[in-house]
Amino acid sequence: TQLLEQSPQFLSIQEGENLTVYCNSSSVFSSLQWYRQEPGEGPVLLVTVVTGGEVKKLKRLTFQFGDARKDSSLHITAAQPGDTGLYLCATEGGSEKLVFGKGTKLTVNP
């Protein structure tokens, strides 16, 4: 099973700041997904990246897939309190099952 390492584990910032969180693996990803989980809820898909070097934007969120498809980053511009949550990366871990990293817990303070 492919292991996903996410960093940092915790991040607390002020509203308006920028931030980047990371997802890495020693193996090549077939594809990579980013999910956000709010307190008391299940994770919700934000984006899927498939091609090495791919960049996708979702409003203030920018997702990047490394050229070698072993790493990915999520950058948030001008963070808002509504961005608070657990950000999880996930990939296909063999036998078409979905495996997750431990996540980055983001807190954006007003």
Place this chain on the structure above:
Amino acid sequence: DAGVIQSPRHEVTEMGQEVTLRCKPISGHNSLFWYRQTMMRGLELLIYFNNNVPIDDSGMPEDRFSAKMPNASFSTLKIQPSEPRDSAVYFCASSYLYGLDTEAFFGQGTRLTVV
């Protein structure tokens, strides 16, 4: 569609008791996943069904855990006997496999506390 429905939302039980968690996946989805989430270990995949058949149960911690999917619209995860270390949030997710862009839709989870 109402999304993935899990019940109960919260369960408090005494050590040694049997616990049954329930899940109704999204209609038309052919894959169902059971996950367990804790602060220490994150979101762990317990078992995965495809077309109601268990494909991979390597994440099931031990024989006290069992899961069934008798039909496409219902699955259960049973813990017997329960232990305090089983306390966690248990999520059910469903998806329709279509290659690399599979999206998993999660329920709201069942928060299990074993005392």
